[in-house]
Structures are given as C-alpha cells and as structure tokens.
Amino acid sequence: MKFTEEHEWLRAENDIIVVGITEHATTQLGDIVFVELPEVGTTVSKDDEIVVIESVKAASDILAPIDGEIVEVNEALGDNPALANDDATGAGWFFKIKPSNPSQMDGLMDEAAYTAFIA
Amino acid sequence: MTDLLHTPLYDLHADLGARMVPFAGYAMPVQYPLGVMGEHTHTREKAGLFDVSHMGQVILKADTFEAAARALETLVPVDILGLGPDRQRYGFFTDDKGGITDDLMLANRGDHIFVVVNAACKAADIDHMKAHLDGVDVTEITDRALLALQGPSAEKVLAALDPKAAEMRFMDVATLTLCGAECWVSRSGYTGEDGYEISVPAAQASDLAKALLAHVDVEAIGLGARDSLRLEAGLCLYGHDIDTSTTPAQANLGWAIQKVRRAGGARTGGFPGAEAVLGELVGGAERKRVGLLPEGRAPMREGVELFATADSDAAIGQITSGTFGPTHGGPVAMGYLPMEHTTPGTTIFGELRGKRLPLTVCALPFVPAKFKR
Numbered sequence: 001m002k003f004t005e006e007h008e009w010l011r012a013e014n015d016i017i018v019v020g021i022t023e024h025a026t027t028q029l030g031d032i033v034f035v036e037l038p039e040v041g042t043t044v045s046k047d048d049e050i051v052v053i054e055s056v057k058a059a060s061d062i063l064a065p066i067d068g069e070i071v072e073v074n075e076a077l078g079d080n081p082a083l084a085n086d087d088a089t090g091a092g093w094f095f096k097i098k099p100s101n102p103s104q105m106d107g108l109m110d111e112a113a114y115t116a117f118i119a
Numbered sequence: 120m121t122d123l124l125h126t127p128l129y130d131l132h133a134d135l136g137a138r139m140v141p142f143a144g145y146a147m148p149v150q151y152p153l154g155v156m157g158e159h160t161h162t163r164e165k166a167g168l169f170d171v172s173h174m175g176q177v178i179l180k181a182d183t184f185e186a187a188a189r190a191l192e193t194l195v196p197v198d199i200l201g202l203g204p205d206r207q208r209y210g211f212f213t214d215d216k217g218g219i220t221d222d223l224m225l226a227n228r229g230d231h232i233f234v235v236v237n238a239a240c241k242a243a244d245i246d247h248m249k250a251h252l253d254g255v256d257v258t259e260i261t262d263r264a265l266l267a268l269q270g271p272s273a274e275k276v277l278a279a280l281d282p283k284a285a286e287m288r289f290m291d292v293a294t295l296t297l298c299g300a301e302c303w304v305s306r307s308g309y310t311g312e313d314g315y316e317i318s319v320p321a322a323q324a325s326d327l328a329k330a331l332l333a334h335v336d337v338e339a340i341g342l343g344a345r346d347s348l349r350l351e352a353g354l355c356l357y358g359h360d361i362d363t364s365t366t367p368a369q370a371n372l373g374w375a376i377q378k379v380r381r382a383g384g385a386r387t388g389g390f391p392g393a394e395a396v397l398g399e400l401v402g403g404a405e406r407k408r409v410g411l412l413p414e415g416r417a418p419m420r421e422g423v424e425l426f427a428t429a430d431s432d433a434a435i436g437q438i439t440s441g442t443f444g445p446t447h448g449g450p451v452a453m454g455y456l457p458m459e460h461t462t463p464g465t466t467i468f469g470e471l472r473g474k475r476l477p478l479t480v481c482a483l484p485f486v487p488a489k490f491k492r
Contacts, residue, residue, distance in 0.1 A: 030154060030155055030343070031154050031155055031156040033156075033416065033418065033443035033450075034416045034417045034418065034443070052472065054417060054443070056155040056156060056343060056442060056443055056445075057149075057155070057343060059418075059420070078416075081416070082156075
C-alpha cells in the first residue's frame with residue numbers, strides 16, 4: 001500500500017488502483033456524514049479535486065493522487081458514509097482508478113514513510 | 120494554545136481525552152473520544168455533561184429585586200419585574216437600532232438577578248450593564264464553573280445527589296447541595312432536552328463533574344455536539360444566527376418579548392432601539408429566520424447563499440448555521456429569507472460548490488423540545 005501527503009492510501013489490484021483515505025485522516029475529520037464521489041468514466045489529473053467529504057465539522061476535498069480514469073466508485077458510501085470512519089482501508093474505499101501514468105506510484109510514500117510523516 | 124484561558128475542568132478534559140480547541144479565548148473541548156455523532160445521540164437518549172464555564176455569570180444587586188429588575192428592563196426588552204421568585208427567563212440586549220448585542224438567561228434569585236451571558240460577549244455585556252444600570256451593583260462571578268447536564272436521564276442523575284432537583288420545573292431556579300457544594304441550579308439548557316445548568320464553586324467543580332460522569336447514563340459532551348444539538352432544537356447561536364444586524368422580530372424571537380413590554384403594554388419600550396423593535400413586532404419584519412432542510416445528505420453550512428430559483432442572479436439570503444443533524448438523520452440549517460419566501464414548504468436553492476441545490480423551508484425546531492413544563 002502507498003500513501004500521499006494528503007492522507008490517501010492507494011492499493012494496487014492488478015492494473016487498477018483502489019483509493020481511500022487513511023484512518024489518521026478519518027480520525028482527524030471526525031464522523032463523516034456525506035461523500036460526493038466522481039462519475040465513473042471521468043478522466044482526472046493528479047491534484048484535481050474529485051471527492052468532497054463532509055464531516056460533522058467541515059467539508060474537505062480529496063485530490064486525485066495520480067492521473068487516470070475513474071473506473072468504479074464506492075456507491076455504499078452514499079447510504080453509509082460512516083464506512084469511511086469504521087473501515088478506512090477496507091469497506092470505506094472511495095474510488096478505483098486506472099492509471100495513465102503508472103510511474104507516478106513510485107513517488108508515493110510506503111507505509112513506514114507515511115507512519116513517520118504523521119508522527 | 121498557550122494564551123488561552125482554562126476553565127476549572129481543564130485537567131478533567133485532558134484526562135477524558137478531549138480534543139481541545141480555542142473558543143472565545145478559552146481552551147474548550149470540541150469532542151471526546153466518543154465523537155460528535157455519538158455524543159449528540161447519547162445526550163438525546165440518556166444524558167450529556169457539558170462544561171460551559173466560559174460563559175459569563177453575573178450578579179445584579181440593588182436595594183431590592185424590583186429595583187434591579189426595573190433597571191435591567193432599560194437594557195433588555197423582556198418582563199423582568201413580573202418574573203416570579205426562583206424563575207428564569209430568556210432575553211437579549213439590544214442596540215439603538217434594535218439589533219441584538221447578546222442573548223442571555225436571567226433569573227429571579229430573590230434578592231438579586233443572576234444573569235448568564237455568552238463568553239465572547241461577556242466583557243462588553245458587563246461594561247454595558249455597569250455603564251447603564253444606575254443603583255445596581257454588577258458583579259462578575261469568576262470563582263464558579265458552569266456545567267450543563269442535559270438529556271432524559273438528567274433528572275434521575277441529579278436527583279440522586281439532591282432530591283430537590285426532581286421538584287424543579289422547566290425554567291425554575293434553586294440552590295441545591297450537590298456533593299457538598301452549594302450550587303445555583305436552573306432547569307434549562309440549550310439542547311432542546313430536559314436538563315439543568317449548574318453553577319458550582321470552581322474548587323468543587325471537578326469533583327461534581329466526576330460524580331455526574333460516574334453515573335452510567337452520563338457522558339462528557341464537547342462543543343461539536345453542543346452545536347448540532349442546539350441547531351436541531353432551533354436555538355440561535357450568538358454571532359451566527361443573531362447579531363447586531365438582526366432584530367428580535369427578524370430572528371423570530373418576538374415570543375421572548377412579553378405583552379407588558381410591547382406597544383400598548385404597561386411598561387412598553389424604554390430599552391435601546393425600542394421603536395424599531397416594537398414597530399417590527401406590529402408591522403412585520405422584511406425578513407425572518409427560518410428552518411431549512413437541504414435535500415439529500417450534503418450539509419449546507421454558515422455562509423451558503425440562498426436563491427429564489429435554480430438560476431436567479433441575486434441571492435435573497437444566507438445560511439447562518441448548518442450542519443448534519445444526527446437525530447434528524449440529515450442536514451439541517453437556519454437562515455434568513457425575505458418574508459415572501461418563509462412559508463413552510465417553500466423550495467429555495469443554496470449554492471454549494473458551484474451548484475444550486477434545493478432546500479425546503481420548514482418550521483423550527485427540527486427535533487421537538489422535551490422540556491419538563
């Protein structure tokens with residue numbers, strides 16, 4: 001699993017990358033009450049604002065971690081946004097992206113680096 | 120947060136694992152490990168304990184209660200002279216234009232008036248009272264904490280410490296002995312739930328708070344849930360839903376101005392901005408605070424601009440408070456709209472992230488009050 005400084009995690013499933021936000025991020029945000037996901041088929045560039053998360057406290061944007069095409073979004077978050085709090089790196093995933101520039105993954109943090117980053 | 124003031128419960132908040140934030144010059148708990156949603160729901164279902172010691176506690180004393188009441192009526196447009204012994208009432212200070220400079224609770228404590236004002240306004244309120252209340256000693260109480268115990272279990276929890284708590288009705292005040300401390304207690308709060316506000320000597324505050332928290336039904340609740348609870352209850356937050364740009368009639372707070380202080384009443388007017396305030400109560404205001412229900416799940420927060428239609432150019436109002444209401448189970452908001460748009464059921468639009476999304480005007484509160492009248 002790889003991590004961004006924006007507290008996203010990325011997990012490779014064959015040639016598709018699953019993206020969510022870390023437990024550190026969901027703890028900081030507090031209870032998540034709304035998640036607005038991108039449309040499947042959207043082509044995104046790194047750092048595009050593609051997800052809006054509303055917690056009880058505030059709205060936050062999630063940026064595309066890499067270039068690519070959104071191939072699936074986690075519809076379950078629509079009815080149950082708390083999944084992102086309860087299972088941040090599992091059932092609380094946000095979207096799956098097909099990278100157009102897979103080498104962008106190389107610049108991301110590994111788990112040890114991310115743990116040091118948030119320490 | 121080194122320059123921030125601490126309440127007498129500061130160490131307890133740390134022990135409980137609170138996340139502290141700056142609020143009105145104080146370090147205050149915004150949430151505990153239970154989290155805002157859990158704290159909110161717990162308060163509605165059982166009982167929550169809030170530290171509201173940042174609020175201003177003030178004693179107004181003159182030769183008699185009547186003298187103090189007559190004096191305070193020159194600043195606050197409510198019936199204070201007619202307030203019975205051991206009774207409390209909601210009110211507000213107005214300015215010369217009829218704007219609201221703060222809202223407050225005031226109680227007839229026999230030989231004095233006990234006033235609770237907002238933290239952010241307390242210095243200005245106290246200066247204002249000292250400057251204008253002739254013959255009244257205005258004393259800020261700085262050696263007491265203020266706790267709120269709110270929720271359906273509040274009565275049984277407090278009555279276990281002093282049975283007299285159970286005899287109080289909504290807006291009664293009494294002196295209770297709680298864990299050996301002399302406490303000034305009112306049966307009131309700001310959550311829409313039954314409950315109490317408890318002024319306790321600072322030195323005994325932590326012990327009392329721990330005794331209340333020892334009850335299985337009681338959890339510590341932070342400012343985050345306090346905000347969602349009061350918003351669901353349709354209650355105004357000063358500096359957001361009401362301020363000097365809003366009048367009592369616009370804020371839909373006309374109910375707080377009793378007949379005796381209105382046009383034609385025995386003690387009509389005599390407070391700052393009386394002509395504007397009372398005129399609007401008779402003739403109607405141009406705009407009004409209403410409840411707003413955004414469609415869908417996305418909260419619309421303070422500052423979101425409101426429009427009559429999905430494509431109209433000019434905003435007709437603004438959201439003044441908005442969040443996700445855990446008990447309501449969806450987003451809730453309040454804001455000001457021109458009178459012609461304030462009928463419950465009216466659809467208006469809020470602009471959120473560049474999109475116009477519908478909201479429905481509705482009556483307040485979002486969650487019915489459960490006061491023990």
